[in-house]
Amino acid sequence: MAVLSSKASKARKVSPEEAQFLAKYRPESFPRPSVTVDIAVFSIIDAELRVLLVRRGQHPFKGSWALPGGFVRVGDGHRDQGEDLETAAARELTEETGLRASDVFLEQVGAFGRANRDPRMRVITIAFCALVRPDLVPLVRAGGDAAEADWLTVSSLSPNDLAFDHAEIIERAIEHVGTRVDTSDIASSLVAKTFTVQELRHVHALLTGKPQDPGNFRRKFERLVEDGVIEQAPGKRLTASKPAMVYRFVKKG
């Protein structure tokens, strides 16, 4: 399976015959769906997992909370084919939060395209999840056309408050993140640049939904230090009692 290289057909050779075909080709006018990207932007605020939502000012679902998102730019559909899905997600993220996409973890969750999920027309959305480090949250400014935006606590969300199928999308996005906690450094996107053992433990607890034993988690943590994923940082974190040592993720070369 390693035989299959990732980015195929980057500079594909086009035969004269095929070039002629393409020159003559005119896309037929089948009915087409609208395609959007929606982003479940997560962060941790006040020790709670939260998601950034915008309140809809228009029908349908006027007054409900919705995920930030928007249409994928597809160009004129012939010469200019527009932007990639990831690019669209990154653009929307920046537009709606003011954050640079390079500072945020962004990954596709999947496509959601049930018929009638939008009563106006057929809309297929590509859902992404984004993780924002808590120390960047203060920089988030409610973007563009959004009437009202807020970080809502995930555990107290009610599906009735959410527009479209966004409750389902959020649920799937959380699941998506949760399954990757142990196999990726996804948690690094939800702690500040420096953090204590307990702070990272808390992130894991929130993402997995299970309480993490302090002693057992430390073992995991120490393994990450041994493997060079995490290193100690200068300084200490002052608390109400004994200060804690402070760590940081090692930048990958």
Add this chain to the structure above:
Amino acid sequence: MAVLSSKASKARKVSPEEAQFLAKYRPESFPRPSVTVDIAVFSIIDAELRVLLVRRGQHPFKGSWALPGGFVRVGDGHRDQGEDLETAAARELTEETGLRASDVFLEQVGAFGRANRDPRMRVITIAFCALVRPDLVPLVRAGGDAAEADWLTVSSLSPNDLAFDHAEIIERAIEHVGTRVDTSDIASSLVAKTFTVQELRHVHALLTGKPQDPGNFRRKFERLVEDGVIEQAPGKRLTASKPAMVYRFVKKG
């Protein structure tokens, strides 16, 4: 997070005001992409992991192998919104193989929508993976418009032989399946109705890409028997030497 129920807004209440809004609403004519479903249909033939591909008879990529797939039906875009993505995938699967979707494992892998992945026009595809039990493979008949179809060995595929970004899709589909081998009964979709320990072991070896130790795998297998996932079936599998006991997956209630 459990607060979020899966299928939200099944019978949403629409206020008179919103109903009026929807009655007046006319979708604007933003440029829209074409949306297709493509299916990576896998099975095991002659002890090799194979994927069902069709040879393209037309430009672009004429002569290359491609995943079976087709356009998602989106209705007239207003009153009738067409079919769900899963429905589209199941329909295409049946059209192209003759298999009933209920007999086949089918799951979404994700959306692939890079600009210019199709030189004709902007096409976003929702990729699915399908797993066909080996005993159903003989029933597969090259479907509909497909000029030529064949089960190609995954490990000997070259990206150059594949149309569009289908090499990338296949790779991601294999990855998708591989990550679920240990946490789901996905392997049950790749063995015949009855199977031996070694046969299931071989499936795991192919899906994970790692050789599975006979003794160690048996332990795993016995755990599945204890958990009621697998049960012994009558009869034996005759081989060149000692016959092997035969098992089957317990039907879920």
Add this chain to the structure above:
DNA sequence: TAAATAGTGTCTATAAGACATTATCTC
């Protein structure tokens, strides 16, 4: 000194990896 939280150690259960060994069939 008391309260609080950081940090350490221990015991057990579970599962994986790497073998060696025995059992039972066909030819």
Add this chain to the structure above:
DNA sequence: GAGATAATGTCTTATAGACACTATTTA
């Protein structure tokens, strides 16, 4: 009986879970 594969057993190591314990700070 020879060859082959099924089936079993053993030893080691890695990890997770539960929980008791010690250390260091603030108030």
